[in-house]
Structures are given as C-alpha cells and as structure tokens.
Amino acid sequence: GGNGDTLFDPDGNKISKRISHGQLLTWFIDAGADVFRFNMSFADKSKTYGANEKTYLDRLKANKDQKARKVSVLGDLPGPKLRLSEVRAGTGVSLKENQSFFLYFGSQPIPDDADYCARVTVNGKPFEGEVQSIDDVSDIGAYMRSKDTSLIKFAIGDGQVRLAALDEEEGVVQCKITKGERITEGKKS
Numbered sequence: 001g002g003n004g005d006t007l008f009d010p011d012g013n014k015i016s017k018r019i020s021h022g023q024l025l026t027w028f029i030d031a032g033a034d035v036f037r038f039n040m041s042f043a044d045k046s047k048t049y050g051a052n053e054k055t056y057l058d059r060l061k062a063n064k065d066q067k068a069r070k071v072s073v074l075g076d077l078p079g080p081k082l083r084l085s086e087v088r089a090g091t092g093v094s095l096k097e098n099q100s101f102f103l104y105f106g107s108q109p110i111p112d113d114a115d116y117c118a119r120v121t122v123n124g125k126p127f128e129g130e131v132q133s134i135d136d137v138s139d140i141g142a143y144m145r146s147k148d149t150s151l152i153k154f155a156i157g158d159g160q161v162r163l164a165a166l167d168e169e170e171g172v173v174q175c176k177i178t179k180g181e182r183i184t185e186g187k188k189s
Contacts, residue, residue: 022059029071036060036071041078080130084118084156086110087185095161095180103154103163105140106171118156118183128171144168157183 007015010027028036038053053075060071088110089095095116102117104110107126110117122130128139137143144152144165152165154175161183163175 021056022062025056025059034071035074037074037076039076041076080122081124082127083121083124083185084183085121085124085185087118087183088115089118089183094182095177097177097180099177099180100166101163101175101177103173103175104171105173108171118185139171140173141168141171144173153178157181 007019009015010030025036036056038056040053057073060073086104095101100116102114104117104119105127107129110119120127132138134140134143137146145168149165149167154163154165154173155161156163160179160181161177162179164178165173165175167174
C-alpha cells in the first residue's frame with residue numbers, strides 16, 4: 001500500500017518487497033474476486049487512452065488462460081468534472097446560513113474585491129462554455145428565468161454546502177446559503 005499499509009501474502013506472510021501487479025491480480029482471483037473495476041478517471045492521458053488498462057486486461061487474460069475460473073471487468077467511465085475555482089470565501093471561515101454567495105458560470109472576470117464567490121467549471125473550463133444546454137435551455141441565466149428560482153438549489157463540497165438561487169445576471173448566480181460549511185478550490189459542485 002502507498003499509505004504505510006502493511007501487506008500480507010495469501011499465506012499470511014508480511015510482504016517486504018515489491019510485488020508485481022500480475023502477482024497481485026493472481027492473488028485476488030485466487031481469493032475469489034469476481035469483478036475488477038477500472039477507474040478510467042486515472043487513465044494515463046499521455047498515452048493512447050486506456051493503455052495502462054490494456055496492460056491489466058492482458059494480465060487478466062493471461063490469468064484466465066492459466067485457470068478455469070473467469071473474472072469480469074467493469075470499466076468505470078468518467079463523466080464531466082464539475083469543480084469550483086477562484087474560491088473567495090472572505091476570511092476563509094465556514095460559510096454561514098443565510099449568507100449570500102455568488103456562483104460565476106461564465107468566463108467573465110471576478111472583481112478583485114469580490115468575496116463569498118466561486119467560479120463553476122467543467123473539466124477546468126467555464127461552465128457556460130462547456131455545457132450546451134440545461135433541459136434544452138441555452139445558459140444558466142435563461143434556465144433560471146424559465147423556472148421558479150426558489151426551486152433551483154445547488155450542493156457543493158460533496159453536498160456539505162447547500163445554496164438556493166435568488167437571482168442571475170450575465171452568468172453570475174446570487175445564492176443564499178441554506179447549509180453552511182467550509183469550502184475550498186477544487187471541490188465538487
């Protein structure tokens with residue numbers, strides 16, 4: 001393990017040397033693993049997409065050819081990564097209930113003196129440049145104007161912060177915090 005975990009082989013002996021992935025796969029299969037999940041979010045983007053995963057598939061195939069027992073592979077494909085960037089939470093204290101917070105969905109600059117705001121990005125790019133539509137409406141502002149804004153809610157920081165939309169102007173949504181917590185850049189929205 002990478003976090004100081006102690007590893008043991010199937011006979012209960014402490015592993016003190018580097019073990020190949022092929023050997024680990026064999027041990028997992030022998031222990032009864034039925035499915036191996038490949039998290040494609042971590043696929044090596046510097047190579048042809050899935051190059052590392054193909055290496056694992058080849059190792060599993062080699063195992064299959066040596067054993068009667070078969071295993072399955074589940075490829076977990078990544079969806080769009082919604083994140084917060086340029087987070088400005090005042091003094092960095094936890095966000096408080098009923099406090100105003102502004103979400104920037106476009107690429108417009110955030111004023112230097114703006115506090116309690118963050119930019120919403122998709123795969124590192126401004127939301128409105130990446131998302132074609134929401135329920136067939138072209139942008140966040142048009143979407144809000146077509147709905148009852150009291151029904152539009154946002155959860156950020158893995159749901160630890162909840163916001164209710166109040167108003168929108170040119171890709172900036174003013175929200176009211178309905179559940180407060182500390183947030184940081186890179187948090188999932």
